[in-house]
Amino acid sequence: MKDLPGKVVRIAHLREFHITDEDALMQAASDEGWEPLPASESDADDPRDLLGAVMTLTESGGWITGAATLEDQSEAGLLRAGQGDELTEWSPVPITVQFHHGWRLRRTVRDTSAGEEQPDLVTLFPVEECSCGDEDCENCSWQLTPRTADLLLTALSVLADQAYDDADELRDQPLTNQQPGDWELFTRLPSLTWSADRNWRRRMARAFDDLTDDLEHGRWPRPTCTAEEMALHLAIEDAPGCLDDIDTRNTAHGTLPEHRDDYDWDACSDLFFQDHDVLMLLDARLDGIEDPDGEVNQRLGMGDLRTAAWFEPFAHPDARDPGRGFRR
Numbered sequence: 001m002k003d004l005p006g007k008v009v010r011i012a013h014l015r016e017f018h019i020t021d022e023d024a025l026m027q028a029a030s031d032e033g034w035e036p037l038p039a040s041e042s043d044a045d046d047p048r049d050l051l052g053a054v055m056t057l058t059e060s061g062g063w064i065t066g067a068a069t070l071e072d073q074s075e076a077g078l079l080r081a082g083q084g085d086e087l088t089e090w091s092p093v094p095i096t097v098q099f100h101h102g103w104r105l106r107r108t109v110r111d112t113s114a115g116e117e118q119p120d121l122v123t124l125f126p127v128e129e130c131s132c133g134d135e136d137c138e139n140c141s142w143q144l145t146p147r148t149a150d151l152l153l154t155a156l157s158v159l160a161d162q163a164y165d166d167a168d169e170l171r172d173q174p175l176t177n178q179q180p181g182d183w184e185l186f187t188r189l190p191s192l193t194w195s196a197d198r199n200w201r202r203r204m205a206r207a208f209d210d211l212t213d214d215l216e217h218g219r220w221p222r223p224t225c226t227a228e229e230m231a232l233h234l235a236i237e238d239a240p241g242c243l244d245d246i247d248t249r250n251t252a253h254g255t256l257p258e259h260r261d262d263y264d265w266d267a268c269s270d271l272f273f274q275d276h277d278v279l280m281l282l283d284a285r286l287d288g289i290e291d292p293d294g295e296v297n298q299r300l301g302m303g304d305l306r307t308a309a310w311f312e313p314f315a316h317p318d319a320r321d322p323g324r325g326f327r328r
Contacts, residue, residue, distance in 0.1 A: 001081045001090070008079040008087065012097040016071035017054060017064055025066030029053035032060075070245075118252070119153075121146035124218035127259050142267045146256040149215050151263070154242045155235040156212045156221075159185060163205035164328055172197045188234060190281035192290060193307050202326060203311055207231040209327050210320055221272055222317050227310040229278045236268050274314070277302045 001008060019025055026036075026048065034056040036042070036049035043051075057064045075097050079085035088095050127143045162184040175186055175194040186194070186201065193200075207227040214221045223229040243263065246253050261267070269276075277300070280286050289296050290305035297305075304312070313319030 001079060001085065001087050008085075009076060010079055010088075010095075011074055011076045012095075014071060014073045014075075014097075015058060015069065017067040018070050019050060019054075019067045021066035022048065022050065023066070025050070025057070025064065026053050028065035029056045032056050119216045121149050121256060124216075125149050127257070127261070129259075142264065142271065143259070143261050144220055144268075145259040145262050147253065147258065147262045148239075148264065148268070150253050150256060151239040151242045152221065152235055152268075153212060153215050155238040156208045156215070156231070158242075159231065159234055159238065160205050160208035160212065160327070163201065163208060167198050167201035167205055170198070170201065189230060190290075191284075192281060193310075196307055200307065200310075203227065204231070206324075206326055207311075208235070210324075211235070223273065224313050224317055224319055225311050226278055226305055229273060230310075232272060233269075233276075233279060236265050236272075239263075240265060278305065281305060 029052075034053055037052060039047070042049055054064065054067065057067075063069065079087075086092070125144050125146050127145050163186070166183050166185050170183065170186070175183060186204075189204075193204075196204075204227050207225070208231045211221040211223070211228055211232055221232055221235075223232050240263065280289055280302075286296070288294055289302070290307075291297055292302070292304040292306075297303075303309075
């Protein structure tokens with residue numbers, strides 16, 4: 001790789017498909033020019049050469065006739081010779097890639113192991129149907145629906161577990177781009193937090209749990225500190241992906257009533273926050289804006305966004321109970 005004059009990008013793609021109609025899939029592959037392997041070369045577990053048919057259909061990159069997509073992930077990165085990276089054909093070791101994993105299983109294990117009953121979202125977040133069109137009608141205003149709340153709960157639960165896992169593994173180690181390992185949560189936070197210790201990271205994990213508690217008690221998730229603002233932004237970002245992984249016909253989510261306000265993530269972003277100042281910390285061009293003594297910070301009235309202040313409660317809403325402890 002050191003002999004190449006330009007940069008090298010590696011992209012690894014992971015896709016999983018549930019074949020729902022073998023005949024339709026094979027016909028679609030045949031239409032693309034696919035021919036099955038001869039019987040003498042086929043695998044005993046795959047006599048119709050479904051693998052070959054699926055591989056042919058994936059070359060177009062679109063949806064596959066006769067199959068449902070269960071997973072579709074990509075991982076990309078620049079290869080660096082100075083860090084020991086090498087082109088696949090010249091690499092002395094196998095190429096390995098770590099993808100996101102098991103959010104469904106995690107949520108199931110958490111819920112069943114704790115002996116918890118799932119919240120009754122229909123009762124907690126009742127919605128009113130109205131089509132009068134009156135701008136002053138309360139029933140025509142945006143509502144947090146059971147389906148939206150369910151996806152937010154899923155996203156918050158997954159993010160919380162990721163944060164607890166990362167905190168336990170990282171402990172007090174600073175997080176940098178060169179840090180080995182697969183950190184699912186903390187690399188998504190502003191880089192000013194990457195030198196935080198294990199206690200700070202566990203408090204960040206609890207921020208996701210605190211917002212979960214709001215929803216499980218029928219309250220809108222209103223951040224009470226900077227950490228919860230960032231946590232809720234991440235949950236709103238991840239929630240649409242949770243829907244992509246749900247079979248709405250065969251899961252509890254699909255039994256929840258439908259409403260015109262379902263999955264309105266822009267409204268969630270507009271209505272759940274006092275402001276979006278915390279997102280400015282993700283812009284590398286605004287380095288130092290977290291300092292309350294800084295000129296830009298003072299001009300915008302942002303307040304103290306330094307890492308140590310992330311858990312300081314806002315004036316409104318009410319602060320969390322300081323004796324609430326940690327889930328794990």
